[in-house]
Amino acid sequence: MRRSLRSWLWRVPLEEEVDDELAFHRKMRERDRIRAGIDPGVRRTLLTLGRKRDREMRVTQWLEEAWTDARLAVRQMRRAPGFVAVAVLTLALGIGANTAIFSLVSAVMLRTLAVHDANRLVFVGSRNHTAADDRVTLVSNPAWLQRVRLETGIFTGVAAFNVRDFKVVSNEGVEQVVGQYATGNYHALVGVPMALGRGFATENDFAAGTSPIAVISHRYWDRRYHGDTNVLGTQLVVGGHSATIVGVTAAGFDGMQPGRSIEVTLPLSIRVQDEPDFVESLDSWTNMPIVARLKPGVSAVAAEPIIDVAYREHMSKPGIGFGRARDGRFMLSAAVVPAGRGADRLRRQYEPALRVLTAIVVVVLLIACVNVANLFLAHGEARAGDVALRVAIGAGRWRIVRQLLTEAGMVAAAGGLIGFAAATWVTRFLAALLVQSQPPISIDVQPDARVFAFTLVIAGLATVLFGLAPALRATRPSPAGRSAHSRATTAGRAWRRSALVGAQVALCVVLVFGAGLLVRTLRNLQAVDVRFANDGVVAFAVDANDSGFPLERMGDLCTQALDRLQQPGVVASSCSTMTPLDTAREVRTLGLPQLPTGGANRDVLANAVSPGYFAAFAIEPIRGRLFTDADRAGATRVAILNEAAARHFFAQQDPIGRQIAFGNRPDPAQAITVVGIVHDIRQQLRTTPEPMVYQPLAQMRVPPDYLVGAIRTIGEASSIATRIRGVVRDLSTQLAVGWVRTLREQMDAMLVAERLLVSLSVTFALLALVLAGIGVYGVISYDVARRTREIGIRLALGALRRTVIGAVLRQMVVVVVPAVVVGLGGAVIASTLVDTFLFGITPRDPVTLVGTTIVLGGIALAAAYVPARRAARVNPAIALRAE
Amino acid sequence: VRVADKTPNALLHGSLDALILKTVAAGPRHGYAIARLIEEASGETVVVEEGSLYPALYRMERRGWLEAEWGESELGRRVKVYRLTRDGRAQLAAATHAWRQFAAGISKILLAR
Numbered sequence: 001m002r003r004s005l006r007s008w009l010w011r012v013p014l015e016e017e018v019d020d021e022l023a024f025h026r027k028m029r030e031r032d033r034i035r036a037g038i039d040p041g042v043r044r045t046l047l048t049l050g051r052k053r054d055r056e057m058r059v060t061q062w063l064e065e066a067w068t069d070a071r072l073a074v075r076q077m078r079r080a081p082g083f084v085a086v087a088v089l090t091l092a093l094g095i096g097a098n099t100a101i102f103s104l105v106s107a108v109m110l111r112t113l114a115v116h117d118a119n120r121l122v123f124v125g126s127r128n129h130t131a132a133d134d135r136v137t138l139v140s141n142p143a144w145l146q147r148v149r150l151e152t153g154i155f156t157g158v159a160a161f162n163v164r165d166f167k168v169v170s171n172e173g174v175e176q177v178v179g180q181y182a183t184g185n186y187h188a189l190v191g192v193p194m195a196l197g198r199g200f201a202t203e204n205d206f207a208a209g210t211s212p213i214a215v216i217s218h219r220y221w222d223r224r225y226h227g228d229t230n231v232l233g234t235q236l237v238v239g240g241h242s243a244t245i246v247g248v249t250a251a252g253f254d255g256m257q258p259g260r261s262i263e264v265t266l267p268l269s270i271r272v273q274d275e276p277d278f279v280e281s282l283d284s285w286t287n288m289p290i291v292a293r294l295k296p297g298v299s300a301v302a303a304e305p306i307i308d309v310a311y312r313e314h315m316s317k318p319g320i321g322f323g324r325a326r327d328g329r330f331m332l333s334a335a336v337v338p339a340g341r342g343a344d345r346l347r348r349q350y351e352p353a354l355r356v357l358t359a360i361v362v363v364v365l366l367i368a369c370v371n372v373a374n375l376f377l378a379h380g381e382a383r384a385g386d387v388a389l390r391v392a393i394g395a396g397r398w399r400i401v402r403q404l405l406t407e408a409g410m411v412a413a414a415g416g417l418i419g420f421a422a423a424t425w426v427t428r429f430l431a432a433l434l435v436q437s438q439p440p441i442s443i444d445v446q447p448d449a450r451v452f453a454f455t456l457v458i459a460g461l462a463t464v465l466f467g468l469a470p471a472l473r474a475t476r477p478s479p480a481g482r483s484a485h486s487r488a489t490t491a492g493r494a495w496r497r498s499a500l501v502g503a504q505v506a507l508c509v510v511l512v513f514g515a516g517l518l519v520r521t522l523r524n525l526q527a528v529d530v531r532f533a534n535d536g537v538v539a540f541a542v543d544a545n546d547s548g549f550p551l552e553r554m555g556d557l558c559t560q561a562l563d564r565l566q567q568p569g570v571v572a573s574s575c576s577t578m579t580p581l582d583t584a585r586e587v588r589t590l591g592l593p594q595l596p597t598g599g600a601n602r603d604v605l606a607n608a609v610s611p612g613y614f615a616a617f618a619i620e621p622i623r624g625r626l627f628t629d630a631d632r633a634g635a636t637r638v639a640i641l642n643e644a645a646a647r648h649f650f651a652q653q654d655p656i657g658r659q660i661a662f663g664n665r666p667d668p669a670q671a672i673t674v675v676g677i678v679h680d681i682r683q684q685l686r687t688t689p690e691p692m693v694y695q696p697l698a699q700m701r702v703p704p705d706y707l708v709g710a711i712r713t714i715g716e717a718s719s720i721a722t723r724i725r726g727v728v729r730d731l732s733t734q735l736a737v738g739w740v741r742t743l744r745e746q747m748d749a750m751l752v753a754e755r756l757l758v759s760l761s762v763t764f765a766l767l768a769l770v771l772a773g774i775g776v777y778g779v780i781s782y783d784v785a786r787r788t789r790e791i792g793i794r795l796a797l798g799a800l801r802r803t804v805i806g807a808v809l810r811q812m813v814v815v816v817v818p819a820v821v822v823g824l825g826g827a828v829i830a831s832t833l834v835d836t837f838l839f840g841i842t843p844r845d846p847v848t849l850v851g852t853t854i855v856l857g858g859i860a861l862a863a864a865y866v867p868a869r870r871a872a873r874v875n876p877a878i879a880l881r882a883e
Numbered sequence: 884v885r886v887a888d889k890t891p892n893a894l895l896h897g898s899l900d901a902l903i904l905k906t907v908a909a910g911p912r913h914g915y916a917i918a919r920l921i922e923e924a925s926g927e928t929v930v931v932e933e934g935s936l937y938p939a940l941y942r943m944e945r946r947g948w949l950e951a952e953w954g955e956s957e958l959g960r961r962v963k964v965y966r967l968t969r970d971g972r973a974q975l976a977a978a979t980h981a982w983r984q985f986a987a988g989i990s991k992i993l994l995a996r
């Protein structure tokens with residue numbers, strides 16, 4: 001006690017003491033040896049040997065032992081290259097899968113913006129406290145922004161940005177880029193690092209007519225200017241303005257909305273110039289996140305009530321109707337939330353999918369570890385003699401455990417390295433897939449220090465998971481049992497391996513069940529009766545935003561394009577502001593008729609369509625009539641409802657001939673007559689049809705800035721698709737075709753996340769099945785081999801071969817059935833974590849439960865049948881003579 | 884003192900401790916003398932390396948089986964001298980008993996006709 005205390009307090013003198021003692025020992029030894037006439041060479045080796053062992057007392061010695069262990073481990077592994085390869089690859093699969101998914105999680109959920117002191121940045125938004133979720137909406141307008149800026153007691157500054165697509169015109173044509181308007185203090189306040197030039201500085205936010213400037217991102221600088229430093233001062237024709245480029249943001253900062261890489265930033269004053277109403281209107285709200293920097297010592301939580309007081313006061317000004325229920329109650333409250341990781345749109349969108357993926361890869365890792373543990377256990381038995389020898393010559397148990405753990409650690413390290421390399425490749429592939437989704441999602445999945453640290457932790461964890469138990473097992477102090485092949489100990493070992501295989505089967509059940517749920521979800525989504533024609537329909541979008549193209553000519557242009565695309569086989573064509581499956585949607589409030597039940601939702605989707613729309617998508621009228629060419633501007637304003645709208649707004653009454661009107665306080669002069677009802681279609685795959693009001697495109701008061709042309713043909717849709725861009729270019733050089741795709745392609749794009757999950761989960765489930773099958777086969781074969789003699793005796797005594805097969809299969813049942821039961825229980829619990837992702841099934845889907853059981857049962861039966869038949873073929877005479 | 888219920892392996896491993904205890908039981912000795920005495924007494928069949936000896940001595944000192952004090956060697960050097968404690972004596976008795984049983988067991992097998 002005294003000594004250990006002293007050694008702990010005062011390290012060096014103790015070592016000196018030890019040194020003294022050892023020096024004396026060596027001196028004496030030397031003297032005796034010299035007397036005995038040992039030659040100096042041997043003496044020197046003895047001395048070095050002695051010196052080596054001295055370090056038993058020191059910390060450095062630990063490293064030396066580790067090195068020895070590593071070298072020994074390499075030697076051991078060379079002797080069993082097959083075993084090592086399988087173990088390393090299995091772990092690489094488990095670790096790689098986890099690393100890949102973690103890179104995504106890290107990029108989507110965890111990454112902090114690469115700006116100065118990101119933790120003090122907050123968004124000022126609002127929550128609807130009457131809604132079920134506490135989702136924060138980041139809408140604002142200039143008036144509210146100015147109000148927030150008065151809160152100098154809690155914020156050092158307040159900025160805002162407004163993300164939107166810009167069109168950049170250059171010699172190469174029109175290009176669409178993701179851009180944003182930002183207030184003059186945006187770059188300084190957020191602390192955006194610059195690669196070149198400056199950010200916005202003195203630009204007035206709301207005074208129109210200041211000379212336009214632009215800041216571009218590093219990505220855009222690379223792509224369009226190939227990193228040319230002369231870019232500063234050049235002009236960028238964007239959104240109909242010619243702006244001088246004053247700066248390039250540093251690589252790694254792509255705006256504050258993860259998933260949307262901002263390439264061009266313009267001052268908010270340009271939007272003011274384009275939309276003079278923007279500054280004045282009190283009650284027009286736009287998706288313009290307000291970002292503020294907290295004063296030192298002020299927390300987001302402390303700031304929220306202060307802002308809320310200001311918000312309620314501001315929102316009670318006359319003329320503001322936003323956020324009020326029908327009874328006039330104000331439903332919103334201000335929210336101050338951390339902005340260090342950017343706006344959470346992407347996080348919200350991908351969280352369910354990432355949760356599913358995380359669950360899958362964790363199970364994959366567990367399976368890999370169990371499998372490798374089993375391998376190590378088997379390998380350990382083969383090496384039992386080796387271990388026994390080392391124990392016999394005086395190696396301590398901990399020393400051998402350490403040696404075995406070193407081996408495990410090296411296998412894990414190799415697996416981790418391969419897994420990490422594979423993961424970087426896989427994430428790049430996943431990122432490429434995500435860019436294909438609608439709208440495209442660009443995330444930076446370059447593996448960073450965080451991901452690498454994660455891999456290290458996972459590899460370490462795996463080492464303990466698969467290495468520790470076999471190591472403790474192999475070194476259990478019983479040298480007698482080690483050399484003798486007593487039946488009792490082998491039975492014990494078989495039991496242990498059975499338990500591991502059982503665990504593997506149970507985990508496998510979880511994966512197979514999960515994969516089954518996902519497959520069924522995808523199939524349900526694909527089998528959704530969308531109730532519109534999606535075969536042979538090709539659609540294209542024309543977007544007049546910021547193009548300078550006169551909006552009142554949009555309808556004509558679209559019709560002309562359709563005329564030019566007319567060719568044999570075309571059944572129908574149309575122009576509309578919304579099309580099925582497109583994400584563009586316009587939600588309006590229907591003020592007339594009064595709803596039978598007060599306070600219910602009065603939102604409708606408003607779609608302006610040309611007369612051919614219903615034919616193009618094969619949407620059938622239920623009552624009344626469809627639109628004709630006679631429903632033009634100046635004629636009686638008419639509308640068609642879908643079934644959902646008719647049901648919701650008119651209940652049992654007949655809507656035909658009734659009046660409807662938009663807006664909270666509708667003007668009866670603006671009323672529109674309902675002339676027909678058409679059947680519901682699925683606008684999105686996962687959502688049931690929402691109420692929709694169709695209006696003739698020709699009767700719209702506000703001309704559309706975005707139209708989708710759709711053509712249905714019985715011929716080859718692709719031949720039309722290839723002509724579309726050319727036709728639109730011939731009609732106007734100002735307009736850009738946003739996208740061209742068939743409805744089939746659009747459907748596929750909507751299911752990118754689901755297909756990704758299905759393919760990953762099915763792949764992993766198949767791998768897990770193979771591993772589980774091998775596991776069951778291994779355990780049963782081992783058991784049969786061990787019992788050859790017994791089986792021989794039974795057969796010699798007249799047992800039927802059928803009985804022998806039955807006995808062996810029973811062995812399998814004992815292992816597999818409890819495992820499947822446990823696995824199904826775990827699967828049902830785990831699946832509730834992912835139920836937001838499922839479609840058309842519950843997390844306890846009985847079909848999938850039964851299917852999983854059958855698949856696992858079949859695999860286990862097949863895996864056990866092979867050794868069972870071998871058992872039945874045992875020749876009693878040979879078996880009895882064998883020992 | 885638990886010895887009898889220990890596994891044979893631990894006994895094998897712990898036999899150095901027993902040898903040291905036995906040697907010191909005859910009177911206080913310094914480390915080198917202990918090593919030499921064991922070697923001589925066993926007819927040089929047991930070689931005690933310093934790398935095993937000193938860790939064992941420190942361990943046993945920590946467990947209270949040995950006491951150490953600084954003394955002077957035959958050569959006039961400062962040297963640590965170990966002495967058996969009461970616990971150490973009990974431990975020696977227990978270890979001897981356990982060894983007798985173990986050896987008898989092994990002999991029954993190995994020397995059986």
